[in-house]
Amino acid sequence: GAVVSQHPSWVICKSGTSVKIECRSLDFQATTMFWYRQFPKQSLMLMATSNEGSKATYEQGVEKDKFLINHASLTLSTLTVTSAHPEDSSFYICSAYMTGKTEAFFGQGTRLTVV
Amino acid sequence: DAKTTQPPSMDCAEGRAANLPCNHSTISGNEYVYWYRQIHSQGPQYIIHGLKNNETNEMASLIITEDRKSSTLILPHATLRDTAVYYCIVRNGRNQGGKLIFGQGTELSVKP
Numbered sequence: 001g002a003v004v005s006q007h008p009s010w011v012i013c014k015s016g017t018s019v020k021i022e023c024r025s026l027d028f029q030a031t032t033m034f035w036y037r038q039f040p041k042q043s044l045m046l047m048a049t050s051n052e053g054s055k056a057t058y059e060q061g062v063e064k065d066k067f068l069i070n071h072a073s074l075t076l077s078t079l080t081v082t083s084a085h086p087e088d089s090s091f092y093i094c095s096a097y098m099t100g101k102t103e104a105f106f107g108q109g110t111r112l113t114v115v
Numbered sequence: 116d117a118k119t120t121q122p123p124s125m126d127c128a129e130g131r132a133a134n135l136p137c138n139h140s141t142i143s144g145n146e147y148v149y150w151y152r153q154i155h156s157q158g159p160q161y162i163i164h165g166l167k168n169n170e171t172n173e174m175a176s177l178i179i180t181e182d183r184k185s186s187t188l189i190l191p192h193a194t195l196r197d198t199a200v201y202y203c204i205v206r207n208g209r210n211q212g213g214k215l216i217f218g219q220g221t222e223l224s225v226k227p
Contacts, residue, residue: 004158006158006172008135017176027175034214034215036217037200042160043202043217043220044153044217046214046215046216046217049214067180080116080193091156093158093159095158095159095215102147102164103149103161103164104159104215106158106160107158108157108226109156109157109158
């Protein structure tokens with residue numbers, strides 16, 4: 001099956017700093033990737049749609065200047081949390097579709113802790 | 116995409132069948148039923164999907180009622196590793212690449 005990999009799996013950063021999370025499709029190309037955020041005991045919340053070669057589309061209420069998304073190639077999308085604060089601590093998950101498939105493939109997630 | 120309703124939690128004995136229900140009474144004709152699961156601290160995993168016929172794969176079976184207003188995911192012989200949150204999502208299956216909106220899902224606990 002298709003593999004989507006995130007890096008890092010977990011990260012701790014200081015308040016006020018920025019942190020970058022990578023999402024790679026390892027064995028297929030993805031023109032579109034999706035970023036989700038999940039707080040403890042809650043469901044996944046879609047943050048944005050990442051489009052290769054163009055600007056990301058953000059869901060209502062998600063600050064595009066705080067969560068910078070870059071989709072520079074067909075196999076890599078990055079999410080940068082800028083000026084992170086403790087309330088940004090969460091589990092961040094990406095997903096992508098493989099051509100010919102209608103089911104989404106998800107990364108293993110990145111646990112961000114801001115101290 | 117149509118909304119889905121699932122029980123918040125269920126228990127199942129190891130080795131027995133786990134039957135997870137999902138209500139999607141507002142489903143439209145071109146919408147498919149997808150099931151994903153999320154094991155603790157991992158990304159979601161695709162299980163199965165269907166339109167109107169029952170489907171089976173190596174992981175599970177999907178039973179969709181004739182009126183398509185509800186469905187049941189069946190794990191025939193649940194193991195402890197099947198403990199997870201199971202999400203039922205309805206979306207246009209022909210719309211490849213569309214975003215997924217997750218509800219609260221059903222937290223399945225498989226007990227020894």
